[in-house]
Amino acid sequence: MIHHPAPEASPIGTIVVVGVGLIGGSCALALKRAGTVTTIVGVGRSQTNLDEALRLGVIDRGKTIDEAWTHEAHDADIVLIATPVAQYGPLLALLRKALGDATIVTDAGSTKQDVIGAARSTLGDAFTRFVPGHPIAGASLSGVGAARASLFDGRNVILTPLPETDARSHARVVKMWQDCGARVTTLDPAEHDRIFAAISHLPHLLAFSYVAELASRPQAAALFDRAGSGFRDFSRIAGGSPEMWRDITLANRPALQEELAAYRRALDRLSHLLDTGNGAALERVFAQARAARRKWEATDTDAATGDE
Amino acid sequence: MIHHPAPEASPIGTIVVVGVGLIGGSCALALKRAGTVTTIVGVGRSQTNLDEALRLGVIDRGKTIDEAWTHEAHDADIVLIATPVAQYGPLLALLRKALGDATIVTDAGSTKQDVIGAARSTLGDAFTRFVPGHPIAGASLSGVGAARASLFDGRNVILTPLPETDARSHARVVKMWQDCGARVTTLDPAEHDRIFAAISHLPHLLAFSYVAELASRPQAAALFDRAGSGFRDFSRIAGGSPEMWRDITLANRPALQEELAAYRRALDRLSHLLDTGNGAALERVFAQARAARRKWEATDTDAATGDE
Numbered sequence: 001m002i003h004h005p006a007p008e009a010s011p012i013g014t015i016v017v018v019g020v021g022l023i024g025g026s027c028a029l030a031l032k033r034a035g036t037v038t039t040i041v042g043v044g045r046s047q048t049n050l051d052e053a054l055r056l057g058v059i060d061r062g063k064t065i066d067e068a069w070t071h072e073a074h075d076a077d078i079v080l081i082a083t084p085v086a087q088y089g090p091l092l093a094l095l096r097k098a099l100g101d102a103t104i105v106t107d108a109g110s111t112k113q114d115v116i117g118a119a120r121s122t123l124g125d126a127f128t129r130f131v132p133g134h135p136i137a138g139a140s141l142s143g144v145g146a147a148r149a150s151l152f153d154g155r156n157v158i159l160t161p162l163p164e165t166d167a168r169s170h171a172r173v174v175k176m177w178q179d180c181g182a183r184v185t186t187l188d189p190a191e192h193d194r195i196f197a198a199i200s201h202l203p204h205l206l207a208f209s210y211v212a213e214l215a216s217r218p219q220a221a222a223l224f225d226r227a228g229s230g231f232r233d234f235s236r237i238a239g240g241s242p243e244m245w246r247d248i249t250l251a252n253r254p255a256l257q258e259e260l261a262a263y264r265r266a267l268d269r270l271s272h273l274l275d276t277g278n279g280a281a282l283e284r285v286f287a288q289a290r291a292a293r294r295k296w297e298a299t300d301t302d303a304a305t306g307d308e
Numbered sequence: 309m310i311h312h313p314a315p316e317a318s319p320i321g322t323i324v325v326v327g328v329g330l331i332g333g334s335c336a337l338a339l340k341r342a343g344t345v346t347t348i349v350g351v352g353r354s355q356t357n358l359d360e361a362l363r364l365g366v367i368d369r370g371k372t373i374d375e376a377w378t379h380e381a382h383d384a385d386i387v388l389i390a391t392p393v394a395q396y397g398p399l400l401a402l403l404r405k406a407l408g409d410a411t412i413v414t415d416a417g418s419t420k421q422d423v424i425g426a427a428r429s430t431l432g433d434a435f436t437r438f439v440p441g442h443p444i445a446g447a448s449l450s451g452v453g454a455a456r457a458s459l460f461d462g463r464n465v466i467l468t469p470l471p472e473t474d475a476r477s478h479a480r481v482v483k484m485w486q487d488c489g490a491r492v493t494t495l496d497p498a499e500h501d502r503i504f505a506a507i508s509h510l511p512h513l514l515a516f517s518y519v520a521e522l523a524s525r526p527q528a529a530a531l532f533d534r535a536g537s538g539f540r541d542f543s544r545i546a547g548g549s550p551e552m553w554r555d556i557t558l559a560n561r562p563a564l565q566e567e568l569a570a571y572r573r574a575l576d577r578l579s580h581l582l583d584t585g586n587g588a589a590l591e592r593v594f595a596q597a598r599a600a601r602r603k604w605e606a607t608d609t610d611a612a613t614g615d616e
Contacts, residue, residue, distance in 0.1 A: 086587075136536055156534075198522060199535040203542040205578060206514060208597040213574040214506060215600035224604045226464075227507040228444055232608065233544045234511040239601045242594035246587050253582060260579055264572070266521040270513060271568055274561060279394075279554050286550035289516040292523035293547045296532045300540065 012176065014039040014076045016069075018091060020053045020062070023108045023135060024082030025147025028058050030180035033149040041072045053144045065091075070098030078176065081107040086247040088115055092122040099126050104169045106131040106176075110196065110244075111251040112160045112189040128166045131173040132189065134158045134196075135182065142241055153181035160189040197255035202263060204237050204245055205256065211238040320484065322347040322384045324377075326399060328361045328370070331416045331443060332390030333455025336366050338488035341457040349380045361452045373399075378406030386484065389415040394555040396423055400430040407434050412477045414439040414484075418504065418552075419559040420468045420497040436474045439481040440497065442466045442504075443490065450549055461489035468497040505563035510571060512545050512553055513564070519546040 015031065017024040020042040031037040042059035044050050050062030063069035073079050073095055081091060088109070095105060105126065109115045112132050119130045137155040157177040161170045174184045187195070214223055249256055273281045323339065325332040328350040339345040350367035352358050358370030371377035381387050381403055389399060396417070403413060413434065417423045420440050427438045445463040465485040469478045482492045495503070522531055557564055581589045 136534075195531055195534050198531050199539050203518065203538055206518065206575075207542060208594045209574045209578050210511065210514065210571065211597035211601050212593045213570060215596055220600070223503055223506050224600070224607075226444075226503050227604060227608075230511055230545045231507050232605075233541045234515060235597075235601055235604075236541045237538045238594075238597040239605065240594070240598065242591045242598055245594050246591040249582060249590060250585060250587050253585070257579075257582055260575070260582065262521060263518065264575055264579070266517045267514075267568070267572055267575070270517050271565075271572070274557060274565060274568065277558060277561070279558050282557060283550045283554040285520045286516045286546075286548070286553050288523055289519035289543075289546040290548065290550055292528070292532070293519050293543055296535060296543075297540075297547070299532075300535075 011035075012037040012077045014041060014072070015176075016041045016043060016072050016076045016079045017059065018043040018065075018079065018081045019083030019087075019108075020044045020049060020059060020144050020147075021082065022142050022144070022146045022151070023137070024080060025053060025056075025058045025144040026137070026149065026151035027080060027082070027108070027135075027176075027180055028053075029147055029149035030152055031176070032057075034179040034181075036176075036179045041069075041076070043069050043072070049144055056144065056147070058144055058147055070094055073098040073103060074100045076100070076103050078172070079103060079105045081105065081109070084241075084244045084247040085109040085111055085115060085251045088118050089122070092118055096122055096124060096126065099123075099129075102129075104129045104131060104172055106133050106173045108133060108135050109251075110134060110200070110248050112192045114251040116160070116162065116189055128164050129169045131165060131170050132160045132162075133173060133177070134160070134192065135177065137182075142244075150181065152177065155182050157182040157184045158192060159184060159186050160192050161186060162189075193252050193255045194258075197252055197259045201248055201252055201256050202259040204240060205249060205260065206263070207235050207238040208240075208245065211235050319343075320345040320385045322349060322380070323484075324349045324351060324380050324384045324387045325367065326351040326373075326387065326389045327391030327395075327416075328352045328357060328367060328452050328455075329390065330450050330452070330454045330459070331445070332388060333361060333364075333366045333452040334445070334457065334459035335388060335390070335416070335443070335484075335488055336361075337455055337457035338460055339484070340365075342487040344484075344487045349377075349384070351377050351380070357452055364452065364455070366452055366455055378402055381406040381411060382408045384408070384411050386480070387411060387413045389413065389417070392549075392552045392555040393417040393419055393423060393559045396426050397430070400426055404430055404432060404434065407431075407437075410437075412437045412439060412480055414441050414481045416441060416443050417559075418442060418508070418556050420500045422559040424468070424470065424497055436472050437477045439473060439478050440468045440470075441481060441485070442468070442500065443485065445490075450552075458489065460485065463490050465490040465492050466500060467492060467494050468500050469494060470497070501560050501563045502566075505560055505567045509556055509560055509564050510567040512548060513557060513568065514571070515543050515546040516548075516553065519543050 015037055017028050028040045040059045042050055042053050042062040043065060045065050047064055053059045054062055107115055116132050120127050123130055135157045137151050177184050214220055323345055325336050336348045348367045350358055350361050350370040353373050355372055361367045362370055415423055424440050428435050431438055443465045445459050485492050522528055
């Protein structure tokens with residue numbers, strides 16, 4: 001993990017934000033706040049969302065993905081891809097033909113090895129100017145209406161550059177996120193995907209599965225009626241976007257399958273302890289969890305805010 | 309589920325609170341606030357805790373469990389048992405010999421069928437004056453230091469009386485909790501245990517298991533370092549008391565085993581969807597969960613507070 005000092009980099013003339021939702025929209029607002037960007041072009045699937053982004057002052061002009069927009073990428077300094085990761089393939093293919101000689105491409109996807117694979121196979125020579133990134137600043141809300149200039153203040157943005165990644169492009173993306181108020185660090189892409197499978201993707205899968213299983217029962221209403229704060233916290237992440245999480249779980253499948261297998265083995269053991277009434281061993285598992293959770297809580301600096 | 313109107317009941321002369329922690333201590337403070345109790349006697353395992361309860365004005369006098377305290381139960385109007393449920397057996401046996409002819413016994417345990425079984429086999433004739441209860445007002449904190457008079461304001465207290473439960477005793481306990489600011493409802497004991505296995509005990513087991521599994525890995529520190537708000541919420545309940553949760557999981561074992569089995573089957577299905585890359589079916593599960601979670605959130609009136 002490397003903390004980067006603020007590098008020298010000239011301001012951004014034009015940035016094309018593909019996917020003007022919470023992340024793309026907040027990046028746009030943060031760059032406007034910093035005064036380090038001249039023009040923000042939004043590209044998205046729906047005209048309605050682009051109209052809202054224009055109305056909110058998030059973007060300067062908008063193009064739907066089906067319009068002619070790739071010339072914008074030709075003239076841009078940076079293209080930020082902030083769509084669900086399953087849309088990257090066709091997007092990168094379009095960009096391949098459109099990119100200017102110096103245009104940098106970066107992204108905000110929650111998984112990195114799959115994104116790098118797609119970019120490598122698509123972008124050709126421009127792959128050296130692709131800087132893979134993951135801003136750790138989700139929230140339970142989504143959409144451009146939830147975007148705000150302060151979303152990345154003090155948050156971590158992880159970049160996973162490769163040996164062949166152009167150093168100037170890397171530095172420029174570091175600077176962009178620092179302008180947004182974020183702390184920028186780097187990780188190896190495989191390590192990134194393993195870590196996030198364990199601490200983010202698996203818990204989402206577990207919470208989705210839990211709530212869906214309860215909801216599928218005939219007596220679901222009687223259960224939800226009595227649910228309290230334990231349920232509330234545990235199930236909060238089951239309110240996430242089904243499409244985004246479908247894409248993340250499939251994109252990070254190998255690492256997530258390993259995590260899920262480890263968890264199912266842990267549940268097998270716990271189930272056995274319950275079946276045999278082994279109170280001492282149950283208490284040891286609970287105590288190990290509590291000690292780790294409390295230690296983490298004591299060092300967690302984001303307790304009052306919403307990173308993901 | 310029956311909502312009770314406030315019944316007529318005379319004020320409490322003396323209440324003995326066995327287990328002066330968050331729940332027992334908060335009940336004592338709430339009754340003092342209401343002015344409907346004359347004397348509060350605390351009984352607990354540790355002199356240190358009783359001294360703190362005295363210092364904080366939670367109790368009027370304290371006895372350790374090893375001292376002669378059962379004469380207090382003889383003279384009391386109500387005995388509230390608010391210890392971990394595994395301690396009920398010996399406590400009820402002591403109470404059996406000590407109870408006055410009109411002394412009511414009630415409890416605050418998170419499971420009800422096991423408690424009722426223990427009371428039925430122990431209390432003899434006095435079993436008709438046993439009113440099983442479950443105040444739904446836990447918090448991440450525990451101990452008398454966390455007790456507060458407002459803990460039960462607007463909270464649910466569930467009573468699970470039996471056909472043979474004396475109506476006057478029941479009404480008196482309803483009044484006691486209403487004096488504490490709570491809403492009192494009744495449930496069948498078996499239904500209570502099934503519901504709480506699903507919405508509280510299972511999620512605790514899952515969160516404990518998840519955090520313990522991560523904590524047991526050599527690279528645990530690198531994982532916890534990157535954990536964010538999704539992890540925070542999902543794992544919050546893994547900070548609960550290992551002893552209390554050992555007792556709850558064992559006490560409610562049959563219902564919890566059914567819930568755990570249903571959850572493991574749901575994970576088996578999800579794992580299969582992941583293995584086969586079935587994005588459409590994954591998205592359907594996630595969408596079902598999100599819809600149910602959002603619907604619940606919209607009706608949840610306790611969003612800003614800490615029931616459990």
